[in-house]
Amino acid sequence: MLRKLALMICCALPAQAEEQVVLGLSQNRVAITANFDGSEILVFGAVKREDPIPEGDPLEVVIAVSGPKEPLTVRRKERKYGIWVNTESVTVDRAPSFYAVATSGPFDQIVSEAEDIKHSISIGNAITSVSARAQSANGNDFAEAVARIRTNNGLYSIRENTVTVDQQTLFKASISMPANLTEGDYITRIFLMRDGKVISTHETQIDVRKVGLERFLFNLSRQQPLIYGLLSLAIAIIAGWGASAFFRYVRRGA
Amino acid sequence: MQIYLPIAEVSVNAFLLLGLGGLVGVLSGMFGVGGGFLMTPLLFFIGIPPAVAVATEANQIVASSFSGVLAHFKRRTVDLRMGTVLLIGGLTGAAIGVVLFNYLKALGQVDLLVKLCYVVFLGIIGGLMFIESLNAIRRSKKNTGPIKRKNHNWIHGLPFKMRFRVSGLYISVIPILLVGVFVGILSAIMGVGGGFIMVPAMIYLLGMPTKVVVGTSLFQIIFVTAFTTLLHATTNFTVDMALAVLLLVGGVIGAQFGAMIGTKLKAEQLRILLAMMVLGVCFKLGLDLLIEPSELFSLGAVGGH
Numbered sequence: 278m279l280r281k282l283a284l285m286i287c288c289a290l291p292a293q294a295e296e297q298v299v300l301g302l303s304q305n306r307v308a309i310t311a312n313f314d315g316s317e318i319l320v321f322g323a324v325k326r327e328d329p330i331p332e333g334d335p336l337e338v339v340i341a342v343s344g345p346k347e348p349l350t351v352r353r354k355e356r357k358y359g360i361w362v363n364t365e366s367v368t369v370d371r372a373p374s375f376y377a378v379a380t381s382g383p384f385d386q387i388v389s390e391a392e393d394i395k396h397s398i399s400i401g402n403a404i405t406s407v408s409a410r411a412q413s414a415n416g417n418d419f420a421e422a423v424a425r426i427r428t429n430n431g432l433y434s435i436r437e438n439t440v441t442v443d444q445q446t447l448f449k450a451s452i453s454m455p456a457n458l459t460e461g462d463y464i465t466r467i468f469l470m471r472d473g474k475v476i477s478t479h480e481t482q483i484d485v486r487k488v489g490l491e492r493f494l495f496n497l498s499r500q501q502p503l504i505y506g507l508l509s510l511a512i513a514i515i516a517g518w519g520a521s522a523f524f525r526y527v528r529r530g531a
Numbered sequence: 532m533q534i535y536l537p538i539a540e541v542s543v544n545a546f547l548l549l550g551l552g553g554l555v556g557v558l559s560g561m562f563g564v565g566g567g568f569l570m571t572p573l574l575f576f577i578g579i580p581p582a583v584a585v586a587t588e589a590n591q592i593v594a595s596s597f598s599g600v601l602a603h604f605k606r607r608t609v610d611l612r613m614g615t616v617l618l619i620g621g622l623t624g625a626a627i628g629v630v631l632f633n634y635l636k637a638l639g640q641v642d643l644l645v646k647l648c649y650v651v652f653l654g655i656i657g658g659l660m661f662i663e664s665l666n667a668i669r670r671s672k673k674n675t676g677p678i679k680r681k682n683h684n685w686i687h688g689l690p691f692k693m694r695f696r697v698s699g700l701y702i703s704v705i706p707i708l709l710v711g712v713f714v715g716i717l718s719a720i721m722g723v724g725g726g727f728i729m730v731p732a733m734i735y736l737l738g739m740p741t742k743v744v745v746g747t748s749l750f751q752i753i754f755v756t757a758f759t760t761l762l763h764a765t766t767n768f769t770v771d772m773a774l775a776v777l778l779l780v781g782g783v784i785g786a787q788f789g790a791m792i793g794t795k796l797k798a799e800q801l802r803i804l805l806a807m808m809v810l811g812v813c814f815k816l817g818l819d820l821l822i823e824p825s826e827l828f829s830l831g832a833v834g835g836h
Contacts, residue, residue, distance in 0.1 A: 516783075
C-alpha cells in the first residue's frame with residue numbers, strides 16, 4: 278500500500294517523470310444492452326516530454342485493462358468412489374473478472390520481472406493469491422487454474438505486439454472485450470517502458486454498465502426479488518397461454 | 532443474433548435458445564411430458580450456470596403447464612382434492628429442496644447433486660419404462676388382455692384415510708403427502724416439474740384412474756414450480772426472465788408440432804422412444820461423472836453464486 282502511494286505521488290509530480298502519457302479513449306463507457314456481443318475500445322495517446330528523446334532502447338508501451346477484482350473460490354475435482362467429485366477448495370484473494378494486456382513488443386523482453394511484480398502487470402501477477410498458497414500446499418495450482426480457465430473463456434489475454442508506437446511519441450491499440458463481460462469499473466493502466474523499466478504510468482477508468490432493460494431487470498431481481506419472481510411468473514404464464522391460444526385460434530381458423 | 536442474459540450474465544445466441552425450446556417442445560408435445568428433465572441438462576451443455584438453469588427452468592415449467600391444466604379443467608379431469616393434498620406435500624418438499632440446494636451450493640457440491648439426481652432418476656424411470664413398454668408391445672402381439680392391477684396393497688392399511696371422489700379412491704393421505712414431498716424436493720433440486728416421477732407413482736402406488744392423473748399432476752406441478760421459482764428468485768437471484776421467455780416461445784411452437792407427430796405414432800412406440808431418450812440423457816450425464824474431466828478445477832464466487 279505504501280509503495281503504491283509512493284508511486285502515485287511520484288506520478289503526480291511532473292518533475293519526476295520526464296516522459297508522460299496524454300491519453301484518449303474512443304469511449305469510456307461500455308453499455309451492456311440486450312444484444313451486447315462484445316465491444317472494441319480504441320486506446321490512443323501521445324508521450325509528452327520537455328527534453329529530446331533519450332538515447333538507447335526505443336520506448337515501449339504496455340496497456341493493461343482490468344475488470345473489477347473479486348475473491349474467488351477455486352475447487353478441484355478428484356476421483357472418489359469412482360466418480361469425479363469436488364474435493365479441495367481454495368479461496369483466491371482477488372482475481373479480475375477480465376484482464377487484457379496489450380504490448381508493443383514481446384512481454385518478456387520489454388518488461389523486467391521486478392517491474393512486473395511491482396506493478397502486477399502480467400496475468401499471473403494480476404491475481405492476488407497469497408492466502409491461496411497459505412491454505413494449500415499446491416495453492417499455486419489453484420491460482421494458475423484461474424488464469425487458465427479464464428484465458429480459455431477469452432476473459433484473460435495477453436496480446437503482444439498489438440500496440441503500435443509511432444516515432445516513440447504516438448501510440449494506439451484496440452482492445453476487444455468479449456460478450457461475457459460483467460459490470461464494473463475497468464481500470465486501464467498505461468505503462469511507458471524503457472530498458473524493461475516503467476518510466477511513467479497513467480491510469481484511467483472505463484465504466485462497463487448494463488443499461489436499459491438489462492439494467493432494469495437486474496436491479497429489480499436484486500432489490501425487489503419477490504416482485505421480480507412474481508413478474509417473471511406472470512410474464513411466462515401470459516406468454517405461454519397467449520401463444521397456445523394463438524395456435525388454437527389459427528387451427529380453428531384453418 | 533446474440534442476446535445478453537441479464538441474470539445469467541452470459542451472451543447466447545437467441546436462435547439457439549428458441550431452437551432448444553422448440554426441440555424440447557416437440558418432444559414434450561409428442562410424449563406429453565414437461566420436458567424439464569431434458570431442458571435443464573441441455574442448458575448446462577450450452578454454458579448456462581447450473582443454478583440459473585434450474586431456477587429458470589422451474590419458471591418455464593409453470594408457464595408451459597398452465598395451458599395444459601386449463602384444458603384439463605375444462606374436461607373435468609383434475610382431482611382438486613387429491614391435487615391439494617399432493618400440493619401440501621409438494622410445497623414442503625420444495626422448501627426442503629431449496630434449503631438443501633443452497634447448503635450444497637455453499638459446499639461446492641451442487642453440480643454433483645444435480646447431476647447425480649439426474650443419473651439416478653433418469654436411469655430408474657427410463658429403465659422401467661423401457662421394460663414396461665417392451666412387455667406391452669409383446670403383449671399386444673400375443674393379443675392377450677391387459678393385466679389387471681391389484682387394487683389392494685399395503686397402502687390401504689395406513690391411517691388418516693380420506694375420500695377422493697373424482698379419483699374414486701378412499702385411501703390414507705400419508706402416501707400422497709410423501710409423493711408430494713418427494714416430487715417437491717426433486718423440483719427444487721433438478722429444475723423439473725417431476726411429472727415423470729409423479730405420474731407413475733399416482734398410477735401404480737396410489738392406484739388413481741389414468742384419466743385424472745395427468746390433469747391432477749399438472750395442477751400440483753404448476754403451484755410447486757411457481758413456489759420453487761419464487762424461492763430461487765428471492766434466495767439465489769437466479770431466475771432469468773429473458774431466458775425463460777425465449778425458451779417458452781420456442782417451446783410452445785415446438786409443442787404444437789410435437790402433438791401432431793404424437794398422434795401419428797402408437798402409444799407403445801412413443802413410450803419406448805421416450806424411454807430410450809431418457810436413458811440417453813442419463814448415460815451422457817453418467818459418463819461425465821465417470822470420465823476424467825479435461826479441466827479438474829472450477830471457479831465459483833465466494834459464498835455461493
